[in-house]
Amino acid sequence: MTPTPQPLDPALERLVRTMPKAELHIHIEGSLEPELIFALAERNGVALPYPDVEALRAAYAFTDLQSFLDIYYAGASVLLTEQDFFDLAWAYFERAHADASCMPSSSSTRRPTPRAASPSRPCSTASSAPAARPRRAGASARG
Numbered sequence: 001m002t003p004t005p006q007p008l009d010p011a012l013e014r015l016v017r018t019m020p021k022a023e024l025h026i027h028i029e030g031s032l033e034p035e036l037i038f039a040l041a042e043r044n045g046v047a048l049p050y051p052d053v054e055a056l057r058a059a060y061a062f063t064d065l066q067s068f069l070d071i072y073y074a075g076a077s078v079l080l081t082e083q084d085f086f087d088l089a090w091a092y093f094e095r096a097h098a099d100a101s102c103m104p105s106s107s108s109t110r111r112p113t114p115r116a117a118s119p120s121r122p123c124s125t126a127s128s129a130p131a132a133r134p135r136r137a138g139a140s141a142r143g
């Protein structure tokens with residue numbers, strides 16, 4: 001039986017959210033959020049095995065490797081174009097920036113995004129201002 005996560009004390013959650021962090025390693029496909037999966041599925045004409053964002057989000061409470069892989073492959077099935085990876089990377093960079101993360105390195109098993117485009121700060125600077133989104137970005141998955 002999987003233990004149920006307990007909510008954090010609000011002060012502790014605030015501390016955790018604002019403390020500096022370093023992202024040491026990420027598989028970018030694994031950073032897909034349900035909203036972006038559905039937006040990319042619609043843009044690319046891909047049918048998903050989940051009726052809506054809420055059902056997909058509920059499935060993120062996976063219980064074993066196969067239930068994790070089902071979600072991972074459903075997400076990977078919508079990543080078809082360079083623009084999809086750009087939008088995926090940008091959504092990740094925005095979350096990482098909001099989460100006070102810096103990026104000493106990154107990796108992807110597929111197409112990398114130029115670091116110059118990242119709004120996440122490098123670990124060696126204290127700047128908290130995000131970079132402007134590059135012009136190359138196309139249709140945003142966010143309404």
Ligand SMILES: [Zn+2]
Pocket residue numbers: 025026027
């Ligand atoms: Zn890895």
